[in-house]
Amino acid sequence: MTITLAPAGEEPRPAPLLPAYRFELTKVLTQRRTRAVLLACLIAPGGFVAVVSAQTSLPADTVFGRWMHTTGWAGSLVVLAFACSSGLPLLTSLVAGDVFAAEDRLGTWRHLLVAVRSPSRIFVAKALASLTVIMLLAAALCASSIVGGIAAVGSHPLIGLDGHTLAAGDAARTVLVAWLCVLAPTLAFAAVGLLGSVVLGRSPTGLVVPAALALAMNLVLMLPVPVAVRLSLPSNAFLAWRGLFTGPPQTGPLLVGIAVSLAWATVATGLAYLLFVRRDFTDSSSDGAGRRALATTMLSLAALVGVTALLVATTTPANGAGIDKRKLQTSLSIAYAHLYRLQTEQLHRPAVTETELDTRAECDKGGESVVDRGPGNDWRCVVSWRLPGASATGSAIFQLYVTAEGRYVADGDGPKEVNGSFWVHTPTGDAPNPLWQFDGYVDLL
Amino acid sequence: MQRTPAARARGITKYYGDIVALDGVDLDVEPGRVHGLVGPNGAGKTTLLGLLLGVATADRGTLEILGRPVARSLTVADGVAGFVDSPGLYPSLTARQNLTALAALRGTRVGRGAAVADALEQTGLSEVADVRVRGFSLGMRQRVGLASALLTRPRLLILDEPSNGLDPAGKRHVHGVLRELADDGVAIVLSSHRMDDLASLSAEVTILATGRVVFSGPMEKLAGESGELDYRVLTSDPARARVIATGTPGLRVHGSAGGRPRPDALLVSGAVHSLDTLVVGLVGAGVAVRELAPVTTPLEAAFLALTGGDSDAESAA
Numbered sequence: 001m002t003i004t005l006a007p008a009g010e011e012p013r014p015a016p017l018l019p020a021y022r023f024e025l026t027k028v029l030t031q032r033r034t035r036a037v038l039l040a041c042l043i044a045p046g047g048f049v050a051v052v053s054a055q056t057s058l059p060a061d062t063v064f065g066r067w068m069h070t071t072g073w074a075g076s077l078v079v080l081a082f083a084c085s086s087g088l089p090l091l092t093s094l095v096a097g098d099v100f101a102a103e104d105r106l107g108t109w110r111h112l113l114v115a116v117r118s119p120s121r122i123f124v125a126k127a128l129a130s131l132t133v134i135m136l137l138a139a140a141l142c143a144s145s146i147v148g149g150i151a152a153v154g155s156h157p158l159i160g161l162d163g164h165t166l167a168a169g170d171a172a173r174t175v176l177v178a179w180l181c182v183l184a185p186t187l188a189f190a191a192v193g194l195l196g197s198v199v200l201g202r203s204p205t206g207l208v209v210p211a212a213l214a215l216a217m218n219l220v221l222m223l224p225v226p227v228a229v230r231l232s233l234p235s236n237a238f239l240a241w242r243g244l245f246t247g248p249p250q251t252g253p254l255l256v257g258i259a260v261s262l263a264w265a266t267v268a269t270g271l272a273y274l275l276f277v278r279r280d281f282t283d284s285s286s287d288g289a290g291r292r293a294l295a296t297t298m299l300s301l302a303a304l305v306g307v308t309a310l311l312v313a314t315t316t317p318a319n320g321a322g323i324d325k326r327k328l329q330t331s332l333s334i335a336y337a338h339l340y341r342l343q344t345e346q347l348h349r350p351a352v353t354e355t356e357l358d359t360r361a362e363c364d365k366g367g368e369s370v371v372d373r374g375p376g377n378d379w380r381c382v383v384s385w386r387l388p389g390a391s392a393t394g395s396a397i398f399q400l401y402v403t404a405e406g407r408y409v410a411d412g413d414g415p416k417e418v419n420g421s422f423w424v425h426t427p428t429g430d431a432p433n434p435l436w437q438f439d440g441y442v443d444l445l
Numbered sequence: 446m447q448r449t450p451a452a453r454a455r456g457i458t459k460y461y462g463d464i465v466a467l468d469g470v471d472l473d474v475e476p477g478r479v480h481g482l483v484g485p486n487g488a489g490k491t492t493l494l495g496l497l498l499g500v501a502t503a504d505r506g507t508l509e510i511l512g513r514p515v516a517r518s519l520t521v522a523d524g525v526a527g528f529v530d531s532p533g534l535y536p537s538l539t540a541r542q543n544l545t546a547l548a549a550l551r552g553t554r555v556g557r558g559a560a561v562a563d564a565l566e567q568t569g570l571s572e573v574a575d576v577r578v579r580g581f582s583l584g585m586r587q588r589v590g591l592a593s594a595l596l597t598r599p600r601l602l603i604l605d606e607p608s609n610g611l612d613p614a615g616k617r618h619v620h621g622v623l624r625e626l627a628d629d630g631v632a633i634v635l636s637s638h639r640m641d642d643l644a645s646l647s648a649e650v651t652i653l654a655t656g657r658v659v660f661s662g663p664m665e666k667l668a669g670e671s672g673e674l675d676y677r678v679l680t681s682d683p684a685r686a687r688v689i690a691t692g693t694p695g696l697r698v699h700g701s702a703g704g705r706p707r708p709d710a711l712l713v714s715g716a717v718h719s720l721d722t723l724v725v726g727l728v729g730a731g732v733a734v735r736e737l738a739p740v741t742t743p744l745e746a747a748f749l750a751l752t753g754g755d756s757d758a759e760s761a762a
Binding site for chain 2: 015016019020022023026027030031032106107108109110111112113114115116117281
């Protein structure tokens with residue numbers, strides 16, 4: 001055996017970033033857990049969309065669920081809605097929430113420091129590797145859901161959240177943009193995962209931090225909290241992509257949500273970096289966890305919520321819960337006009353335009369004793385419209401279930417000929433009545 | 446010409462909070478020598494190894510590694526490799542993947558695969574190179590740790606308990622690798638609780654107790670520190686042998702053979718010339734001497750004497 005000695009006198013220098021990144025990526029991707037999750041992300045959404053699209057009963061409670069028979073793009077949006085409620089935060093938990101803690105459990109920090117020679121480079125490599133894997137998992141979810149939907153139902157026009165029809169190509173583009181938009185809050189939760197993994201050391205509780213935070217924020221978002229507070233939470237961007245499916249798109253809440261998410265990602269990552277590089281790796285009994293670090297983290301994130309809420313309140317027209325009678329009436333009348341046109345086409349009646357219909361809505365919340373403002377299931381609206389050449393004005397009643405994030409379900413309450421029946425009789429057979437029940441979306445700003 | 450020491454420490458002190466892990470430690474490690482590091486649990490061995498490896502910084506004192514002063518920051522010097530506590534392997538990766546990643550981090554581009562294969566071969570791991578480390582025994586992990594250290598072509602090799610979990614054949618193999626490295630000029634600092642390992646490998650030894658150096662120097666010098674050794678004597682007539690031993694000047698006869706499962710064995714202690722007298726006496730009385738061997742190695746005896754381990758044992762007994 002011959003041992004070659006290294007030349008003397010070389011200055012120690014950190015390992016290059018690319019090999020460090022590749023090493024971190026390899027470590028994450030070779031974990032059984034990551035592989036199982038990647039496989040699930042590749043198979044489960046497509047399978048789910050294909051199977052559900054073949055059922056007679058659709059998940060109408062989920063936004064776009066009622067259109068899964070109509071177009072494959074609706075299936076991808078249903079998966080996106082599920083992913084936003086829990087899936088994406090859970091993925092960030094599984095990847096980013098453990099990326100630092102795993103080294104503590106394996107006892108490999110010293111080995112890594114000897115190999116990389118730079119804590120800051122280790123941090124960057126780990127953060128980039130986590131980000132890559134999370135993006136890979138999100139891309140797998142997106143691709144699988146689209147493939148499943150297109151294979152099972154086909155690429156057909158999609159009905160938007162204001163009843164207007166998006167051509168298949170427009171639907172495809174908008175669906176992809178929606179998936180891209182939710183990457184911003186995903187980044188924010190990934191950063192929180194990194195932070196949790198650094199702050200909580202080898203404790204497995206770091207694994208659940210992003211998922212637990214997302215759950216807590218979802219609970220807050222279910223409440224009629226002021227819009228400024230709602231928009232200051234990164235979870236809001238997990239809901240605000242729905243605004244892309246109205247005409248014109250409701251981009252205000254979405255842009256605020258993306259900006260807030262990126263701010264969270266920056267602050268949480270920066271905080272995680274500072275705590276990490278200050279850690280004493282020489283003491284093998286210490287894993288960096290401590291009350292002080294935990295308190296700093298909690299206070300910083302709470303301050304971030306406060307600052308962003310203040311910014312949103314002062315720089316946007318945010319007011320109250322963001323839902324009032326005027327907004328609902330406008331949204332409902334527009335959606336009704338679009339869907340009435342759709343029903344007219346189904347029934348092969350003479351074509352009519354939204355302008356000709358001159359649709360109006362009159363809404364009331366819970367009778368005279370209740371203020372006509374905010375979410376609730378006690379909204380009752382009367383929609384009226386005119387038909388060209390007819391002297392009488394048509395009218396229909398809808399019960400509205402309005403959620404705090406601005407989505408509502410309009411449930412037809414008569415007359416039977418317009419919105420009282422699930423089916424309409426068309427010359428080619430029975431078809432779902434688009435006016436029987438439909439989704440709408442109110443711009444909270 | 447005087448050679449530059451591979452490691453030179455003067456007055457190294459290291460605190461963990463209020464605990465003094467190292468207290469004014471001096472150390473000299475010469476190139477081409479295996480330097481043993483021993484001490485009871487908590488003596489500061491791992492802390493000292495961490496300082497040499499560059500994963501810890503001293504609070505006081507000076508440290509030179511391969512002729513360069515070490516700054517008070519976490520910087521692993523070029524030409525230094527090894528491990529403390531454990532080899533630090535990733536169980537989801539194969540042995541080859543672990544080593545390849547390390548080679549890439551050290552900037553090895555040309556011949557990376559060959560270097561990894563060579564390191565695996567040197568440590569006898571070629572056949573399990575593509576098996577995930579998750580399934581490896583402790584001894585195999587230790588070998589991968591050694592292979593990863595060899596990969597960086599070190600001039601100073603730091604190893605913490607490298608023989609842990611190794612079977613006799615594996616231990617012999619690893620010892621052979623270490624001897625060859627030392628012959629090629631590599632300085633090796635080795636900590637172990639296995640005194641026989643250290644005795645067979647090390648030319649020099651440093652004994653630590655409660656963060657302080659209680660001995661540092663050549664192994665031969667330890668004989669003077671170890672005092673009288675205990676010897677086990679096996680004879681054809683234990684009863685007569687005991688009588689003769691009791692009457693031998695300068696020899697002490699103990700009650701039992703150190704708790705060993707040999708009721709016919711005699712445990713004695715004394716200087717070498719007293720042992721000679723005993724042997725002559727036994728043979729003259731027609732008692733055959735079947736075995737005369739030290740119960741403990743000189744290193745172990747010195748370790749016990751210098752760290753107070755023997756007094757603990759005696760008081761416990």
